[in-house]
Amino acid sequence: MILITGASSGLGAALAKQYVSDNENVIITGRDPSKLCKVSKGLSAKIEALSVDLADAEQVSTMFDSIPRPDMVVHCAGSGYFGPLELQNPNQIRNLIDNNLLTTIHLLQELVQRYRDKPTQVVIIMSTAAQTAKAGESTYCAVKWGVKGLVESVRLELKGEKMKLIGVYPGGMATEFWQTSGKQLDTSSFMSAEEAAKMIKNALQSTSNGYISDIVVNRM
Amino acid sequence: MILITGASSGLGAALAKQYVSDNENVIITGRDPSKLCKVSKGLSAKIEALSVDLADAEQVSTMFDSIPRPDMVVHCAGSGYFGPLELQNPNQIRNLIDNNLLTTIHLLQELVQRYRDKPTQVVIIMSTAAQTAKAGESTYCAVKWGVKGLVESVRLELKGEKMKLIGVYPGGMATEFWQTSGKQLDTSSFMSAEEAAKMIKNALQSTSNGYISDIVVNRM
Amino acid sequence: MILITGASSGLGAALAKQYVSDNENVIITGRDPSKLCKVSKGLSAKIEALSVDLADAEQVSTMFDSIPRPDMVVHCAGSGYFGPLELQNPNQIRNLIDNNLLTTIHLLQELVQRYRDKPTQVVIIMSTAAQTAKAGESTYCAVKWGVKGLVESVRLELKGEKMKLIGVYPGGMATEFWQTSGKQLDTSSFMSAEEAAKMIKNALQSTSNGYISDIVVNRM
Amino acid sequence: MILITGASSGLGAALAKQYVSDNENVIITGRDPSKLCKVSKGLSAKIEALSVDLADAEQVSTMFDSIPRPDMVVHCAGSGYFGPLELQNPNQIRNLIDNNLLTTIHLLQELVQRYRDKPTQVVIIMSTAAQTAKAGESTYCAVKWGVKGLVESVRLELKGEKMKLIGVYPGGMATEFWQTSGKQLDTSSFMSAEEAAKMIKNALQSTSNGYISDIVVNRM
Numbered sequence: 033m034i035l036i037t038g039a040s041s042g043l044g045a046a047l048a049k050q051y052v053s054d055n056e057n058v059i060i061t062g063r064d065p066s067k068l069c070k071v072s073k074g075l076s077a078k079i080e081a082l083s084v085d086l087a088d089a090e091q092v093s094t095m096f097d098s099i100p101r102p103d104m105v106v107h108c109a110g111s112g113y114f115g116p117l118e119l120q121n122p123n124q125i126r127n128l129i130d131n132n133l134l135t136t137i138h139l140l141q142e143l144v145q146r147y148r149d150k151p152t153q154v155v156i157i158m159s160t161a162a163q164t165a166k167a168g169e170s171t172y173c174a175v176k177w178g179v180k181g182l183v184e185s186v187r188l189e190l191k192g193e194k195m196k197l198i199g200v201y202p203g204g205m206a207t208e209f210w211q212t213s214g215k216q217l218d219t220s221s222f223m224s225a226e227e228a229a230k231m232i233k234n235a236l237q238s239t240s241n242g243y244i245s246d247i248v249v250n251r252m
Numbered sequence: 253m254i255l256i257t258g259a260s261s262g263l264g265a266a267l268a269k270q271y272v273s274d275n276e277n278v279i280i281t282g283r284d285p286s287k288l289c290k291v292s293k294g295l296s297a298k299i300e301a302l303s304v305d306l307a308d309a310e311q312v313s314t315m316f317d318s319i320p321r322p323d324m325v326v327h328c329a330g331s332g333y334f335g336p337l338e339l340q341n342p343n344q345i346r347n348l349i350d351n352n353l354l355t356t357i358h359l360l361q362e363l364v365q366r367y368r369d370k371p372t373q374v375v376i377i378m379s380t381a382a383q384t385a386k387a388g389e390s391t392y393c394a395v396k397w398g399v400k401g402l403v404e405s406v407r408l409e410l411k412g413e414k415m416k417l418i419g420v421y422p423g424g425m426a427t428e429f430w431q432t433s434g435k436q437l438d439t440s441s442f443m444s445a446e447e448a449a450k451m452i453k454n455a456l457q458s459t460s461n462g463y464i465s466d467i468v469v470n471r472m
Numbered sequence: 473m474i475l476i477t478g479a480s481s482g483l484g485a486a487l488a489k490q491y492v493s494d495n496e497n498v499i500i501t502g503r504d505p506s507k508l509c510k511v512s513k514g515l516s517a518k519i520e521a522l523s524v525d526l527a528d529a530e531q532v533s534t535m536f537d538s539i540p541r542p543d544m545v546v547h548c549a550g551s552g553y554f555g556p557l558e559l560q561n562p563n564q565i566r567n568l569i570d571n572n573l574l575t576t577i578h579l580l581q582e583l584v585q586r587y588r589d590k591p592t593q594v595v596i597i598m599s600t601a602a603q604t605a606k607a608g609e610s611t612y613c614a615v616k617w618g619v620k621g622l623v624e625s626v627r628l629e630l631k632g633e634k635m636k637l638i639g640v641y642p643g644g645m646a647t648e649f650w651q652t653s654g655k656q657l658d659t660s661s662f663m664s665a666e667e668a669a670k671m672i673k674n675a676l677q678s679t680s681n682g683y684i685s686d687i688v689v690n691r692m
Numbered sequence: 693m694i695l696i697t698g699a700s701s702g703l704g705a706a707l708a709k710q711y712v713s714d715n716e717n718v719i720i721t722g723r724d725p726s727k728l729c730k731v732s733k734g735l736s737a738k739i740e741a742l743s744v745d746l747a748d749a750e751q752v753s754t755m756f757d758s759i760p761r762p763d764m765v766v767h768c769a770g771s772g773y774f775g776p777l778e779l780q781n782p783n784q785i786r787n788l789i790d791n792n793l794l795t796t797i798h799l800l801q802e803l804v805q806r807y808r809d810k811p812t813q814v815v816i817i818m819s820t821a822a823q824t825a826k827a828g829e830s831t832y833c834a835v836k837w838g839v840k841g842l843v844e845s846v847r848l849e850l851k852g853e854k855m856k857l858i859g860v861y862p863g864g865m866a867t868e869f870w871q872t873s874g875k876q877l878d879t880s881s882f883m884s885a886e887e888a889a890k891m892i893k894n895a896l897q898s899t900s901n902g903y904i905s906d907i908v909v910n911r912m
Contacts, residue, residue, distance in 0.1 A: 089342035116409055117357075117360060117361050117364055117405075117406055117409060118361060118364045118365040118368075120361065122309035125354075125357055126354075129349060129353065129354070133349065133353075133394060133398065134345075134346075134349070137337075137345055137391060137394065138342070140337060141337050141338060141340065144337055144338045145338040148338075162401075165401060165404030165405040165407070165408055166405055166408065167405060167408035167409045167411075168409070169405060170401075170402050170405035170406050170409065171357060171402065173401040173402065173404070173405045174353060174357065174398040174399065174401045174402035174405070175398060175401075176401065177397045177398050177400060177401025177402075178353065178394040178395060178397050178398030179394070180397060181382075181385060181390075181393040181394045181395075181396065181397025181398065182390050182391065182393065182394035182397075184385030184393070185337075185385040185387060185389060185390035185393045185394070186337055186390045187385070188385055188386065188387035189337060189387045189388070189390065191387075196692070201686075203682070221681060222681060222682075223679065223681040223682035224681070227679040227680075227681055227682055228682060230677070230679070231677040231678070231679060231682065231683070231684055234674060234675070234677050235674070235675035235677055235684050235687065237670070237671040237674050237675055238671070238692075239663065239667040239670070240667075240692070241661060241662060241663040241664070241667055241691060241692055242643070242662075242663035242667055242668060242671065242689055242690060242691050242692055243671070243689070243690060243692060244671055244675050244687055244688070244689055245688045245689065245690040246641075246686070246688035247684055247686070247687060248684070248685045248686035248687075249682055249683070249684055249685065250682060250683060250685040251681060251682050252636070252678075252680070252681055252682060252683060416912070421906075423902070441901060442901060442902075443899065443901040443902035444901070447899040447900075447901055447902055448902060450897070450899070451897035451898070451899060451902065451903070451904055454894060454895070454897050455894070455895035455897055455904050455907065457890070457891035457894050457895055458891070458912075459883065459887040459890070459891060460887075460912070461881060461882060461883040461884070461887055461911060461912055462863070462882075462883035462887055462888060462891065462909055462910060462911050462912060463891070463909070463910060463912065464891055464895050464907055464908070464909055465908045465909065465910040466906070466907070466908035467895065467904055467906070467907060467908075468905045468906035468907075469902055469903070469904055469905065470902060470903060470905040471901060471902050472856070472898075472900070472901055472902060472903060529782035556849055557797075557800060557801050557804055557846055557849060558801060558804045558805040558808075560801065562749035562798070565794075565797055566794070569789060569793065569794070573789065573793075573834060573838065574785075574786070574789070577777075577785055577831060577834065578782070580777060580830075581777050581778060581780065584777055584778045585778040588778075602841075605841060605844030605845040605847070605848055606845055606848065607845060607848035607849045607851075608849065609845060610841075610842050610845035610846045610849065611797060611842065613841040613842065613844070613845045614793060614797065614838040614839065614841045614842035614845070615838060615841075616841065617837045617838050617840060617841025617842075618793065618834040618835060618837050618838030618841065620837060621822075621825060621830075621833040621834045621835075621836065621837025622830050622831065622833065622834035622837075624825030624833070625825040625826055625827060625829060625830035625833045625834070626777055626830045627825070628825055628826065628827035629776055629777060629827045629828065629830065631827075
């Protein structure tokens with residue numbers, strides 16, 4: 033089973049559709065049940081949708097109690113918030129931290145507690161903003177660098193275990209992410225979520241002795 | 253005037269004492285008024301203590317309304333929380349994020365809003381954990397990497413401005429930090445807060461055309 | 473046409489075989505004609521072997537004069553040399569620099585001069601040693617960090633061009649690389665060159681708007 | 693005794709003058725005897741000049757045979773070479789590698805062989821180009837990233853030893869470095885070598901339990 037978080041739109045939704053059309057069992061999560069419903073509607077019976085707020089540790093734990101062990105987790109949940117630091121709003125900064133950093137901490141904590149000795153691929157979708165500093169994206173870079181610091185440290189804690197963390201760093205995609213983030217952008221030459229999903233899915237390779245552990249996806 | 257946050261103990265308190273003995277005007281902040289009082293007691297009249305929770309944006313704003321423009325800010329506020337991810341407590345993780353990442357966002361936001369065009373040195377005390385991943389310190393690395401991503405991005409937003417951000421990355425010091433973090437350590441060969449404070453203070457050099465922008469302090 | 477350097481053994485040879493069996497036109501290069509011959513022998517007529525020393529700028533230029541424009545270049549040429557710094561031999565250090573850093577500079581220089589405005593994928597095979605420091609691998613890390621600094625800078629020079637640089641960072645593979653590097657290792661659990669080649673080939677995805685720009689391959 | 697390499701001009705010469713006026717015993721090295729002579733002339737008897745090409749391993753070894761054990765080494769030797777990759781000259785690229793990467797390898801190798809267990813501070817002057825990629829500086833970044841990879845790896849080999857490596861990363865200074873590098877620049881607002889030398893010298897602090905291990909110096 034493949035668990036995809038943040039799958040109510042964008043890359044997560046695109047990945048869900050592609051894995052379902054590969055005939056995989058897929059469970060998708062998001063905070064908005066009606067959006068999730070739109071994603072799963074029309075797809076095969078092999079997709080299930082769960083409404084969960086991953087920023088709430090208890091909801092994450094309850095979710096894992098209710099589903100079988102995933103073979104792969106693709107953590108796409110996250111949100112953007114942009115603009116010069118001096119114009120940012122404290123409440124939205126708090127949401128940004130919760131949606132990106134806290135969700136990932138809770139998710140990884142549950143996964144490590146439950147399945148560290150099982151062959152589980154945990155794919156963490158970050159952003160090129162996790163690898164570089166950007167003017168106008170200071171708090172977004174902060175939470176994405178934070179997620180990267182978490183992932184790299186948990187990797188060290190998982191040394192020798194069967195659970196593997198895979199870091200994915202996509203550049204900008206043409207999704208509704210931008211509208212909700214408050215940033216005005218011409219995204220006409222950006223990758224679509226479907227393009228990025230296809231490349232990432234194909235790049236997630238492994239063999240008995242090795243695996244692709246990190247992937248950066250950039251715009252042309 | 254020099255504003256020192258997180259000055260109720262450890263490196264912040266040591267820096268406060270040393271700047272006061274250099275005859276500088278110093279304002280120290282912390283969350284615990286009695287601890288702050290212990291630090292300032294016995295020092296010259298040139299030190300003032302303010303009880304502020306920097307994780308609360310409004311308190312940060314109110315504080316800057318009540319004090320003159322600082323020539324230098326040394327942001328030492330922060331806390332540690334350690335252990336394997338699977339044993340960490342969600343409430344303490346939340347505190348860790350608030351004490352380290354959120355405080356720095358609020359402080360930098362106020363400083364940039366008010367004084368970006370003034371010659372202000374803003375010294376952000378991070379940790380070597382902001383530069384490297386560490387097993388047993390996953391959430392601590394997460395928040396410190398987050399602060400670094402913030403600082404590097406805000407630097408880009410401040411390009412050409414007179415305000416300068418200075419990053420300081422100390423390794424482990426023998427302070428009460430460790431007791432409150434839940435980590436058992438023999439710190440007998442660690443730097444004392446006084447040693448680290450002295451080195452950092454001396455290393456914070458600038459001339460009319462340049463300045464030391466980043467400093468790493470390590471144990472022998 | 474796909475040009476593969478350093479293809480007389482290891483990852484380069486494995487990639488050559490796999491691209492040939494995909495029915496691609498492949499040109500392989502190496503310094504040892506007899507080794508190259510062994511690789512191409514028995515493969516289809518679609519492979520051609522050129523004996524070139526990429527550390528010699530003139531030979532690189534002459535080679536590109538004699539072949540058509542490649543659609544993809546996979547630069548696998550390189551060698552290892554390990555051990556504590558104090559035991560290393562100056563001549564072998566010189567060879568290490570020539571085989572890894574100088575070859576890549578010459579290759580990139582010719583490619584950029586000739587084909588920067590053509591849709592050319594230039595895949596630079598580095599190593600996880602380009603991303604992290606390692607005791608016992610100081611000069612190897614030096615040359616690999618050097619190649620990474622080169623690649624990241626040339627990417628900036630190629631902004632907006634059709635030529636794209638792709639960084640690949642494999643961990644240790646079970647190849648004859650280790651015997652020639654002087655390092656004794658049990659490589660029985662390492663990836664084979666064939667495993668790594670297959671994963672990398674499949675991960676090298678692109679669409680009209682985006683591409684996988686960086687790939688890390690690790691051992692399980 | 694303080695050994696300063698690359699001291700015939702720029703930062704190295706400025707550091708030599710300042711350490712001599714602190715009454716330290718100083719040995720300076722460079723490749724051009726007449727330039728070295730100009731630096732030492734007029735200074736106290738406490739400075740000695742040695743003409744050495746550090747890119748030649750044997751000359752480095754011979755030099756250390758002829759001088760007492762240094763308490764501190766400041767490695768300033770190096771050269772610049774700039775411009776888009778496609779316009780660079782293979783011979784000058786070779787010189788760039790030799791002057792920056794090879795010199796540092798040879799120097800560190802001798803120091804580690806001879807004095808790893810002695811309290812020796814080895815200060816490696818790199819550049820902000822060792823920390824970031826820059827268009828128009830691809831080969832310069834390559835060699836500086838290479839030096840950083842070397843330094844970080846040798847640090848791991850020196851764990852627990854008394855010899856300490858200190859990394860210094862200066863931004864652009866107004867020195868004759870630029871004229872010899874072929875880059876046209878208005879350096880009127882750059883730090884002078886004297887300003888940078890003073891800041892670096894003051895920042896090189898240590899106590900019995902700790903030391904400043906890395907320093908970045910930037911332009912205002």
